[in-house]
Amino acid sequence: MLRSFMFVLLFSFTVTPIQIAYGQKIDVYSRPLRSERSRDFDAIHYRIQLRFDEEAKTFWGENTITISPLKDDFTQCVLDAETFTVTAVQNAKGHSLAFKQPEHQLIVQFLKSYRYADTLSFTVSYVAKNVTGDGEKFGMGRRYAIGLTFIEESSDHPRLIQALSFPIGARHWFPCYDHPNDKATQEMIITVRADYRALSNGALVKVIEDREKGTKTFHWLLDRPHPTYLSVLAAGPYEVIEDSLGSLPIHYWVYKKDVKDALRSFHKTPEIIAFFNKEFGYEYPWPKYDQVTIPGIGGGAECTSATLIGEGTIHDAMAEQDFPSHGLVAHEAAHQWWGDLVTLRDWGYTWINESFGTYFDYIYTKHDLGEDEGAVNLLNKKNGYLNEAHNRYMRPIVFHRWEWPNQNFDRHTYPKGAAVLNMMRWILGETPFLKTLSHFLHKHAFQPADTHDFLTAIKEATGQNLDWFFEQWLLRPGHPIFDVKYSWNPDTKHVNMRIAQVQDTSMKVPIFKTPIVIGIVTPEGKTSRKVWLREPVEEFHFKCDERPLMVRFDEGNYLLKEWTFEKSVDELLYQLKHDDVIGRMWAASELGKFPHDSRVTEGLQQSARDDPFWSVRRDAVFALGGFQEKKFIGFLRQRAEDKHSKVRTAALSVLGDLKRAGLIPFYKERFEKDDSYVAQAEALRAIGKSGEKSLEGFLKKASELESPRNIVKRAADWALGEISK
Numbered sequence: 001m002l003r004s005f006m007f008v009l010l011f012s013f014t015v016t017p018i019q020i021a022y023g024q025k026i027d028v029y030s031r032p033l034r035s036e037r038s039r040d041f042d043a044i045h046y047r048i049q050l051r052f053d054e055e056a057k058t059f060w061g062e063n064t065i066t067i068s069p070l071k072d073d074f075t076q077c078v079l080d081a082e083t084f085t086v087t088a089v090q091n092a093k094g095h096s097l098a099f100k101q102p103e104h105q106l107i108v109q110f111l112k113s114y115r116y117a118d119t120l121s122f123t124v125s126y127v128a129k130n131v132t133g134d135g136e137k138f139g140m141g142r143r144y145a146i147g148l149t150f151i152e153e154s155s156d157h158p159r160l161i162q163a164l165s166f167p168i169g170a171r172h173w174f175p176c177y178d179h180p181n182d183k184a185t186q187e188m189i190i191t192v193r194a195d196y197r198a199l200s201n202g203a204l205v206k207v208i209e210d211r212e213k214g215t216k217t218f219h220w221l222l223d224r225p226h227p228t229y230l231s232v233l234a235a236g237p238y239e240v241i242e243d244s245l246g247s248l249p250i251h252y253w254v255y256k257k258d259v260k261d262a263l264r265s266f267h268k269t270p271e272i273i274a275f276f277n278k279e280f281g282y283e284y285p286w287p288k289y290d291q292v293t294i295p296g297i298g299g300g301a302e303c304t305s306a307t308l309i310g311e312g313t314i315h316d317a318m319a320e321q322d323f324p325s326h327g328l329v330a331h332e333a334a335h336q337w338w339g340d341l342v343t344l345r346d347w348g349y350t351w352i353n354e355s356f357g358t359y360f361d362y363i364y365t366k367h368d369l370g371e372d373e374g375a376v377n378l379l380n381k382k383n384g385y386l387n388e389a390h391n392r393y394m395r396p397i398v399f400h401r402w403e404w405p406n407q408n409f410d411r412h413t414y415p416k417g418a419a420v421l422n423m424m425r426w427i428l429g430e431t432p433f434l435k436t437l438s439h440f441l442h443k444h445a446f447q448p449a450d451t452h453d454f455l456t457a458i459k460e461a462t463g464q465n466l467d468w469f470f471e472q473w474l475l476r477p478g479h480p481i482f483d484v485k486y487s488w489n490p491d492t493k494h495v496n497m498r499i500a501q502v503q504d505t506s507m508k509v510p511i512f513k514t515p516i517v518i519g520i521v522t523p524e525g526k527t528s529r530k531v532w533l534r535e536p537v538e539e540f541h542f543k544c545d546e547r548p549l550m551v552r553f554d555e556g557n558y559l560l561k562e563w564t565f566e567k568s569v570d571e572l573l574y575q576l577k578h579d580d581v582i583g584r585m586w587a588a589s590e591l592g593k594f595p596h597d598s599r600v601t602e603g604l605q606q607s608a609r610d611d612p613f614w615s616v617r618r619d620a621v622f623a624l625g626g627f628q629e630k631k632f633i634g635f636l637r638q639r640a641e642d643k644h645s646k647v648r649t650a651a652l653s654v655l656g657d658l659k660r661a662g663l664i665p666f667y668k669e670r671f672e673k674d675d676s677y678v679a680q681a682e683a684l685r686a687i688g689k690s691g692e693k694s695l696e697g698f699l700k701k702a703s704e705l706e707s708p709r710n711i712v713k714r715a716a717d718w719a720l721g722e723i724s725k
Helices: 256-266 269-280 326-334 351-369 371-391 412-428 430-443 451-462 467-473 569-578 581-591 598-610 614-625 630-639 645-657 661-673 677-690 693-702 708-723
Strands: 041-053 058-069 074-080 085-091 098-100 105-114 120-128 147-151 160-164 184-193 197-200 203-210 215-226 233-236 239-245 248-254 289-294 306-310 342-344 447-449 481-489 494-501 514-522 525-533 537-543 550-553 562-565
Touching (some): 058 074, 085 098, 105 120, 184 197, 184 233, 197 215, 239 256, 248 269, 269 289, 269 351, 289 326, 306 326, 326 351, 342 351, 351 371, 351 451, 371 581, 412 430, 430 451, 451 467, 481 550, 494 514, 494 550, 525 537, 550 569, 569 581, 569 598, 598 630, 614 630, 630 645, 645 677, 661 677, 677 693, 677 708
Parallel strands (some): 481 562
Antiparallel strands (some): 041 058, 074 105, 098 105, 147 160, 184 215, 197 233, 203 215, 239 248, 494 537, 514 550
8 A cells, every 4th residue: 555655855864973862752652562363263255245325325235254263162253343234144054143243343153063174154234324434433544434435426536436445444344354364265246336337356257237227236256365454346437448468457447537647647557567577576466457546545555456546646748747656556566466465464564565565666666767766766765764753753664563553554664664675685685585575475375474474585585594684674663873984094095984873772773783885986996895884883994095086885875874974075076976866966965064165056056957867956956045045046047947847846946935026927937837737836835935915816826726636726825825924
């Protein structure tokens, strides 16, 4: 599942060289300690039949449940049940069974005792009236319609029926054992209006039309086991766009109004699945892959063989440069292996789902767009985690304290976990890492798994013991914070480097054991040395016959870290021109500390204008903007017409910070002419910063414009608030 996190480069790259104490605004250690749920039966198959009254927001269901006891003297079955009322329970012979429905449960009493490994079936009939899907009551957001709900028509979407089963939503629309440590096969037989299409997991067996009643019944079968939280239903007047990867059917279910734009978001799906087939060493495991748009979610929610996608994912051509969907599509497709094929055993192991999903949307981005785009994508993920660590809390990635399962789906699980997997790949090596993935998926296919299972898979596939790595990166909180210093000794011809870990270790954060690469560049070329850090302070001495032009800490940018590394202006200017994209970005931000050095301002202007990659140009613009000098206005106006929207947006942002009313005509021009919604929004914010009240009418008109995620309206409303102060 991909939440609508926006990982942006707003986080400082450096910290002061003292121990950092993090303000834990949320005490995650006060949450109750959880353990994996016990069960006394194995769910084998659910056969669910559903029909609806949309006007009354009512549905009727029958679930024929096949189970096998995990103990002798099995006389009753306890199922999860919310929202609906059970009206009858019958055994396979049609005899009525006694039942009770206390809060949150259905308890079925059998007519005889069953033994371990017997197989039995029974059918539960039930009804749910005036359904609202209250997500907040079950630890989800206010807009999250948990369980099966009826969606009224709006300007954005038609009338729909949908079911959100993540994380404890299945129990709201069919009785079941609703925990991820059990998997079952499933049938879904859905009767809807004749003008609707209905989607569920697995393969479509048949469609039966009843013209007299004006209905169609869609029969879906998933013949491979999966957990209940991945069960899906979506029904409405969908248009279905057909695609494929060889013999694998791929479909995109969209509203009629979105057909013309849908392929812009989804057309890379076959390529993505083909890429993951190779990357994972395991062919796509399900009979088809569908993606269906629904309202009420910001990103996506993976379901087995059928992913739910937020309707805002589909966008017009103008939005493609700022809101491409391919990372989201890749993230959700990766879940078909990581989460669906192999599933977290308990909610504390969310990294098995989300860290892998997030990591492989980065890997696909790098494959699709190149090394530089991939590097910035990964840096954004690291900064997303660091923001949460500084402003909310730090916790281990594998963590068993929570009130609701959804609390595990945060920036520790998603971006931190992705960064940790990237380090693991580097430490293991490319081939051993990929062999581990394939071995783990084959060994635990269609089963639940936990962290120890993956650690064991590494040992079995590669012979390597990464206990130490898992202990510090997954089972303990935090990350290293380095204070780095170096000097060159012309007498001994050595670079002497001191690396100190200065993180606060009072909150269970370790001193990290890790390899790191030090790069040293001289006029004769570059040498790279991998060294190991194990102690709070380490010193290294590297042979170097000439004064370095640049010393690079963590060459390759593998570590999840914060650091300070004070350098001379000369070295930073060299780095700004010659390092990789992440190093050039860092140098630009560091040069922002030297506002009165003409060499710095000239170097930053050159990078802001000429660097081949947009993120370096953008960060050079931000560095210049930090000087708050009116002499750069003309240059920044030029940068507001850069070929990349993010550079234009940065230039408009720093110009706006000058609060000069004389620039308002320029902002209005950029709003009218720019082909980026994001840059247009920044032009409106710049107008708001000016405080010019005569622009109220212009801003009100702008607020009426449609844009992805309402970015233009939100900027116009913010600007109106600023000028009214």
